[in-house]
Amino acid sequence: MIDRNTFAAPIAALASLLASGTSHADTTAAPLDISANAIESILPGGTVLHESKPLFGTTADPLQSAELLHLSNTGVNASGRSSNISGAFASSLAQSDGNGGVGVSQLIFGSPGGAGDGVRQLVAQSLWTHTFVYNGPPANDMLHLHFPTLQVGLLDVPPRRSGPSAAETAEASARVDSVITHADGSMTQGLFQFGLREFETQFPSGSDLLNVADFQILEVPNPLVFTPHLRFNGDDFNPSYTIDPVTLDLNLGVIQPGDTMSWVYTLTAKGTTHGFERGYFAFFGDPFGTDVVTDNLSETISLSAAPEASTFSLMLLGLFALLLGRRQNGRPFRSHSNAPAATPGCERPVLV
Numbered sequence: 001m002i003d004r005n006t007f008a009a010p011i012a013a014l015a016s017l018l019a020s021g022t023s024h025a026d027t028t029a030a031p032l033d034i035s036a037n038a039i040e041s042i043l044p045g046g047t048v049l050h051e052s053k054p055l056f057g058t059t060a061d062p063l064q065s066a067e068l069l070h071l072s073n074t075g076v077n078a079s080g081r082s083s084n085i086s087g088a089f090a091s092s093l094a095q096s097d098g099n100g101g102v103g104v105s106q107l108i109f110g111s112p113g114g115a116g117d118g119v120r121q122l123v124a125q126s127l128w129t130h131t132f133v134y135n136g137p138p139a140n141d142m143l144h145l146h147f148p149t150l151q152v153g154l155l156d157v158p159p160r161r162s163g164p165s166a167a168e169t170a171e172a173s174a175r176v177d178s179v180i181t182h183a184d185g186s187m188t189q190g191l192f193q194f195g196l197r198e199f200e201t202q203f204p205s206g207s208d209l210l211n212v213a214d215f216q217i218l219e220v221p222n223p224l225v226f227t228p229h230l231r232f233n234g235d236d237f238n239p240s241y242t243i244d245p246v247t248l249d250l251n252l253g254v255i256q257p258g259d260t261m262s263w264v265y266t267l268t269a270k271g272t273t274h275g276f277e278r279g280y281f282a283f284f285g286d287p288f289g290t291d292v293v294t295d296n297l298s299e300t301i302s303l304s305a306a307p308e309a310s311t312f313s314l315m316l317l318g319l320f321a322l323l324l325g326r327r328q329n330g331r332p333f334r335s336h337s338n339a340p341a342a343t344p345g346c347e348r349p350v351l352v
Helices: 005-018 309-328
Strands: 025-027 032-043 046-058 065-076 087-095 100-108 119-133 139-147 150-155 169-181 187-205 208-220 229-232 240-243 246-255 260-273 278-284 297-302
Touching (some): 032 087, 150 187, 169 278, 187 246
Antiparallel strands (some): 065 100, 087 100, 100 278, 139 297, 150 240, 169 260, 187 208, 229 240, 260 278
16 A cells, blocks of 8 residues: 655645745846946037946945936026035936936026037936846746836926027936847847926917926836826926836846846936026936935846645645555556646826
8 A cells, every 4th residue: 555655745845835826036146237427518519527437246235336416517406306405416326226316406597608509418327237147947037116206397487488499308217228138149128218308398479489398208118007196386487297106017028048138227317408597407216315215126037926825725635636546556647738828817197
């Protein structure tokens, strides 16, 4: 007679493993390259400053930070954010644990500098880059993203203008670019973008033009898989828009053994002004202010989810009885599996 303990231990172990009904997820161990960047330009004309502070091969422990605060010699900070900074600035913070943010603010009372009708621009960027070769079973590469508060605004928007002008702009965005290079040399590319752009636009009105602020949601895919909640401050002279924090799990695709995964996560804040008592601000978080960003970015490799616990319980009971019955009757056990593979089972922004 067969000893039931021969099957009891492995079946109990299998039941314990599968009955949880959860997917297997491991935080990716490979290090991140991070960078903080600031650019100031006069358009057209050229670059006033381009500064970058990269760190390569960082890990969450010990925590490392790439941070940059550029103070412009033209203009002031009139955003109400980063209130301890009086001059116009571009700020960038990227930490090795995935936290960070960006911000720019500039109000110019006189000329923006440069020849002719120049436009002054500030750009702040924080970047996280990860590249690794995957050697596990087929799995989904998942990015857990927490987008902090996004805010853009224009300062001193005149109600009328004598000619077309779009010199004042403010933009904040998050972007993920990914490439999976397969073992056969083929590639699978992905792009995700979420952000907000504010700009001035004019309409004919009498002998001149009516000037108003307008906005554009930046979204790839279009529409997004979540609903941005957009809030307007109600001030036509200093119009600003805010989007509340958003949390998203982004599937970068299925990776196979031997694939090379590479992705870049970029936060950007930028704006332009032609001066003469006009300006802008744009923030994704507030890295040198009071809006501390946490849980901004993490990555997991997730295998397929296990079937439900109840389903496995029935399957295991049947398998146990079948094994014992076949052994006791002296018939060999054969496994036949012809079951088909299971088939896995957007909204516009809301202005409030």
